[in-house]
Amino acid sequence: MDRHASPLRTTPAPRAKAAATIAARLTFEAVSHAYDGAPSLRGVTLDVEPGEVLCLLGHSGCGKTTLLRLAAGVERPAGGRVLVNGREVSGPNVFLPPERRGIGLMFQDYALFPHLTILANVMFGLTALPKREGEREALQALARVGLESHAFDYPHELSGGEQQRVALARAIAPRPSVLLMDEPFSGLDRRLRDSVRDETLAVLRETRATSLVVTHDPEEAMRMGDRIALMRQGLLIQVGTGAEIYNAPADLFTARFFSELNVIQGRGTQGAVATPVGSFAAAGLAEGAWADVAIRPQGVLLDRPGTGIPGRIMERRFLGEVDLFDVAVQGLDGTVKARLRGGGALAPGADVGVTIDPAEVLVFPKEAAGPI
Numbered sequence: 508m509d510r511h512a513s514p515l516r517t518t519p520a521p522r523a524k525a526a527a528t529i530a531a532r533l534t535f536e537a538v539s540h541a542y543d544g545a546p547s548l549r550g551v552t553l554d555v556e557p558g559e560v561l562c563l564l565g566h567s568g569c570g571k572t573t574l575l576r577l578a579a580g581v582e583r584p585a586g587g588r589v590l591v592n593g594r595e596v597s598g599p600n601v602f603l604p605p606e607r608r609g610i611g612l613m614f615q616d617y618a619l620f621p622h623l624t625i626l627a628n629v630m631f632g633l634t635a636l637p638k639r640e641g642e643r644e645a646l647q648a649l650a651r652v653g654l655e656s657h658a659f660d661y662p663h664e665l666s667g668g669e670q671q672r673v674a675l676a677r678a679i680a681p682r683p684s685v686l687l688m689d690e691p692f693s694g695l696d697r698r699l700r701d702s703v704r705d706e707t708l709a710v711l712r713e714t715r716a717t718s719l720v721v722t723h724d725p726e727e728a729m730r731m732g733d734r735i736a737l738m739r740q741g742l743l744i745q746v747g748t749g750a751e752i753y754n755a756p757a758d759l760f761t762a763r764f765f766s767e768l769n770v771i772q773g774r775g776t777q778g779a780v781a782t783p784v785g786s787f788a789a790a791g792l793a794e795g796a797w798a799d800v801a802i803r804p805q806g807v808l809l810d811r812p813g814t815g816i817p818g819r820i821m822e823r824r825f826l827g828e829v830d831l832f833d834v835a836v837q838g839l840d841g842t843v844k845a846r847l848r849g850g851g852a853l854a855p856g857a858d859v860g861v862t863i864d865p866a867e868v869l870v871f872p873k874e875a876a877g878p879i
C-alpha cells in the first residue's frame with residue numbers, strides 16, 4: 508500500500524475521546540521477591556484503586572520495576588499474592604501468563620519495532636482480533652493520542668514525544684483494565700516531558716484504566732499521581748496523596764525525598780523540641796529525647812539584625828525564581844540554607860536576624876539515645 512496515498516494522512520488530528528475501559532483493582536498482598544537470593548521486595552502490600560493513577564516513587568534499585576514485573580506476570584513472587592479485582596493472578600498456587608491478566612505495559616524505551624509502520628506497531632497487541640477490527644481499534648487508539656495521521660509512517664519519522672505517544676496508543680489499544688508504566692517519560696527532554704506527561708494523563712483519565720506509574724522524580728509523582736507509594740530497599744514506606752506525604756512524611760528519608768532540608772539536633776522538653784534556633788511543637792517527644800529537626804529552606808526567614816537569632820550571609824546563589832542563601836547562625840556549627848524570593852541587598856558578609864517559620868519544621872524522634 509502506498510502509505511502517502513492514504514486518506515488518513517490528510518485527516519486533521521484532533522484528539523478523539525477515549526472509549527472507557529472497565530478499570531480493575533490491583534492488589535499486592537505481602538509480596539516478596541529475590542534475585543538469586545538477594546531480596547528485592549520485602550512484603551509489599553498495596554491496593555491500587557480502580558481508575559486511579561498511582562505513582563511508585565523511589566531511588567534507583569528500590570524495587571519499583573520488580574513490583575511492576577510481578578504485576579505484569581513476567582516475574583514470579585517468592586511469597587505473597589498479586590490480585591486483579593480480587594482474583595489471584597500470581598500466588599502460591601496460581602500464575603496467570605501476562606496475556607491473560609488484562610494488563611497493559613509501557614516501558615521507558617517505547618520498544619517500537621523500527622521496521623513496522625506506526626499502525627502495525629499499535630496493532631501488535633491486538634492479534635486476537637480479526638485484522639479489520641484490529642486496524643479499527645488501533646486507529647482509534649492513535650486518534651486518542653492525536654497521531655492518526657501518522658498511521659503509515661515509520662517510528663524513525665516521528666519525534667521522541669510522538670514515539671512516546673505511539674507507545675501509549677499501543678498500550679491502551681487492547682483496553683487493558685490495568686496499565687503499568689515504567690519511567691514512561693525518562694527518554695524525553697524536560698520541556699517535552701511536561702507536555703507529553705500532561706497529554707498522557709489526559710488519556711489515562713479518559714480511558715479510566717487503573718494506572719501504576721514508576722518514577723524516581725517526586726515532582727513528576729506529585730503532578731501525575733492521585734496517590735504516591737514511596738519505596739525504599741524493597742519496602743513500601745508510605746502511601747498517600749502528594750500533599751499528605753509532603754506535609755506529614757513518615758520519616759526523615761521521605762521528607763528529604765520531597766525537599767531540600769536543614770537538619771539540626773534538638774531535645775524534648777515539655778511537649779516541644781528545643782534547638783539553637785528556637786523551640787518547636789513536638790507532642791509525644793519524650794522529655795530529654797533527641798530528635799532530628801528538619802527545616803525547609805523556605806522556612807528560614809532573614810530579617811534585619813536585632814530580630815531573631817544573629818546570623819551572617821556566607822553565600823548567595825541566584826536560582827531564577829528564588830535566591831538560595833548559606834547562612835551562619837549563632838549556636839550552630841554548620842550553615843543553614845534559606846530560600847528567598849528577591850532577597851534585596853543581602854550579600855555575603857551581611858549580618859541578618861534569623862527566624863524560623865514553624866509551619867516549615869518537621870520533627871523526627873531519634874530511636875537512638877543520642878545524636879548520631
Ligand SMILES: Nc1ncnc2c1ncn2[C@@H]1O[C@H](COP(=O)(O)OP(=O)(O)OP(=O)(O)O)[C@@H](O)[C@H]1O
Nearest residue numbers: 542543547565566567568569570571572573574723
Ligand atoms: N535481573 C536482575 N538480576 C539480578 N538483580 C536484579 C535484576 N533486576 C534488578 N535487580 C536488583 O534488584 C533490585 C531492585 O531492582 P529494580 O529494577 O526493581 O529497582 P528500581 O527501583 O526499578 O530501579 P531503577 O529505578 O534503577 O529501575 C536492585 O538491587 C537491582 O540491582
